[in-house]
Amino acid sequence: xxxxxRTGWRIGAAAALRGRAGRPLxxxxxxxxxxxxxxxxxxxxxxERLVREHxxxxxxxxxxxxxxxxxxxxxxxxxxxxxVEDYRAHDVLQDPDLxxxxxxxxxxxxIPQVYLNGEFVGGCDILLQMHQxxxxxxxxxxxxxxxxxxxxxxxxxxx
Amino acid sequence: xxxxxxTDGESRLAxxxxxxxxxxxxxxVVDISGGCGAMYEIHIESEEFREKRTVQQHQMVNQAxxxxxxxxxxxxxxxxxxx
Numbered sequence: 401x402x403x404x405x406r407t408g409w410r411i412g413a414a415a416a417l418r419g420r421a422g423r424p425l426x427x428x429x430x431x432x433x434x435x436x437x438x439x440x441x442x443x444x445x446x447x448e449r450l451v452r453e454h455x456x457x458x459x460x461x462x463x464x465x466x467x468x469x470x471x472x473x474x475x476x477x478x479x480x481x482x483x484v485e486d487y488r489a490h491d492v493l494q495d496p497d498l499x500x501x502x503x504x505x506x507x508x509x510x511i512p513q514v515y516l517n518g519e520f521v522g523g524c525d526i527l528l529q530m531h532q533x534x535x536x537x538x539x540x541x542x543x544x545x546x547x548x549x550x551x552x553x554x555x556x557x558x559x
Numbered sequence: 560x561x562x563x564x565x566t567d568g569e570s571r572l573a574x575x576x577x578x579x580x581x582x583x584x585x586x587x588v589v590d591i592s593g594g595c596g597a598m599y600e601i602h603i604e605s606e607e608f609r610e611k612r613t614v615q616q617h618q619m620v621n622q623a624x625x626x627x628x629x630x631x632x633x634x635x636x637x638x639x640x641x642x
Contacts, residue, residue, distance in 0.1 A: 426629040522614045
């Protein structure tokens, strides 16, 4: 545990030199980092509460109104295409403990992360694939959310 | 980029993937950070992915490259089973 905290500090110092954008995935899955432990915002319990807060929960960089990363933006745009505007989005750039905690929780090294009904579904690439192959419409239906694309198709058929 | 077909990073990652996915029928690693080794795109086709959900397939790749991923800023993964 101590070694991980020291490593975290060293990486933090190096990252400070690189600037905010230059943060490697060094604290990825496997390393516990200093973020966990009794009730911090990155603890397992805290993350568990967040992913269960709403049928659709997204951990991203920036906000839906202003994504700060292309991959996070892609997730926001895909959800918007399906008419999903009511969801919980958490900006990990605002909370380093959460940023690390969510990676530990899902055992997944990157952001964004999409959770449907408390279950980790994947990142931007997987969401894009689900959007393209129709799986996303099905998954949203299971949550009681009707994808806007279904109505768009109906309009097409009428023409 | 010039005439070199692969960066060192791409070769190394492809090598690790070949070892960790012995049944892979296709492996492609592309440095999408302009040769900086900061971000990669990985394509793997392998029998080992059959019948597994996409997120599970990607987890397998994350596990295989857990050491290398620590030094990246991001990666994209595309997996499939042979048709």
